Amino acid sequence: xxxxxxxxxxxxxxxxxFPLINMIFGVSISEIFDTLLDKEVTSSIFLTLRASLWSTxxxxxxxxxxxxxxxxxxxxxxxxxxxxxxxxxxxxHTAAGIALLSVCGRKSLFGQLTGMSIMGTEIAISVAMFFxxxxxxxxxxxxxxxxxxxxxxxxxxxxxxxxLRAFFTISLPMVKRSILSGSIMMWARGISEFGAVIILxxxxxxxxxxxxxxxxxxxxxxxxxxxxxxxxxxxxxxxSLRLLEDKGRRTDDKV
Numbered sequence: 001x002x003x004x005x006x007x008x009x010x011x012x013x014x015x016x017x018f019p020l021i022n023m024i025f026g027v028s029i030s031e032i033f034d035t036l037l038d039k040e041v042t043s044s045i046f047l048t049l050r051a052s053l054w055s056t057x058x059x060x061x062x063x064x065x066x067x068x069x070x071x072x073x074x075x076x077x078x079x080x081x082x083x084x085x086x087x088x089x090x091x092x093h094t095a096a097g098i099a100l101l102s103v104c105g106r107k108s109l110f111g112q113l114t115g116m117s118i119m120g121t122e123i124a125i126s127v128a129m130f131f132x133x134x135x136x137x138x139x140x141x142x143x144x145x146x147x148x149x150x151x152x153x154x155x156x157x158x159x160x161x162x163x164l165r166a167f168f169t170i171s172l173p174m175v176k177r178s179i180l181s182g183s184i185m186m187w188a189r190g191i192s193e194f195g196a197v198i199i200l201x202x203x204x205x206x207x208x209x210x211x212x213x214x215x216x217x218x219x220x221x222x223x224x225x226x227x228x229x230x231x232x233x234x235x236x237x238x239x240s241l242r243l244l245e246d247k248g249r250r251t252d253d254k255v
Contacts, residue, residue, distance in 0.1 A: 020231060027228045035225040041210065045233060048206040051122055052190030055130035056183050059137045064179060067141030068167070072150065085139070088132045096132055097199025104200065124200040129190035136189055137182040144178025145171065184241050191234060 035041050070082060088096055102108055104124065106117040118124045148171055156166040172179075194208040205213060207230045215223035 023224060024228050024231065027225050031225045032229060032232075035229050040205075041207070041226055041229065044205050044207045044210045045230065047122065047125070047204055048191055048208070048230075049233075049237075051125040051206065052129050052133075052187050052193075054122075054126040055133065055190050056137070056187045058126075059130060059134045059186055060179070060183065063134055063137045063182075064141050064172075067138045068145050068171070070138070071142045071145035086135050089135050093132050093193065093195030094199060097128060097196035100128060100131060100196060101199055118200075120201050120203055122201075122204070125197050125204075125206060128196035128200050129193050132193055132196050133186045133189035136185040137179075140178050140182025140185065141175065144175035144182075147178075148174050180241075180244075184238070188234065188238060191230075 066085070070078065070085075101119075103110060104118050104127065105111055106119065111117050118127065152170050152174070153163070153166040156170050157163060161169070192208060193206075194212065197206055198209055198212075202209060207226065211223050211226050211230070214226060
């Protein structure tokens with residue numbers, strides 16, 4: 001079994017890693033440093049990381065309760081709700097951007113009633129990132145709660161705790177690793193978003209759009225260093241978060 005699966009796994013890893021490694025080694029160290037000193041690049045990277053972080057923080061506020069409800073309760077239309085939650089992953093993200101545009105644009109009902117528009121703002125970028133990546137967080141939280149026996153909460157309530165206190169002191173700490181894992185996946189997915197963001201906010205440019213803009217205007221030579229810098233930064237942050245997650249898991253196991 002192992003002898004069959006190892007070559008298949010190696011083929012998959014090669015397919016994923018080779019294009020990235022080939023691109024990274026196709027850029028010199030001096031090109032990377034020059035790119036890091038480019039104010040337009042650094043500004044777009046910070047904007048990308050920040051906007052995805054805002055969307056993830058807001059998702060924690062509304063997504064954790066949603067995941068809890070879907071995991072704990074059976075109700076009419078539950079499968080429809082779960083389908084709606086998963087829908088942003090399935091539909092083309094340019095279509096998601098157009099859908100958001102019809103709600104957030106100047107000519108939308110919101111725009112006409114308030115006279116406001118979030119188009120071309122950091123808020124619009126965060127909204128687009130939130131829309132396409134929040135299913136990752138909700139589903140991780142939902143699966144985490146499904147693994148926790150509801151009897152823990154019921155025992156706490158019979159001992160005098162309110163349902164809300166039982167949730168925060170019993171259930172929530174038990175799914176913290178699922179929440180962290182879902183948050184990491186959502187944050188990472190938000191960083192990579194292109195289709196929905198470009199519809200709502202071409203400017204200010206997040207890094208994926210900047211890469212596309214430079215490729216269209218100047219070609220691969222000018223776009224590749226920016227792509228490499230973004231990949232290296234994301235890889236560094238992603239590995240750091242995973243190490244933090246593993247450290248927390250080992251600490252919990254010792255306890």
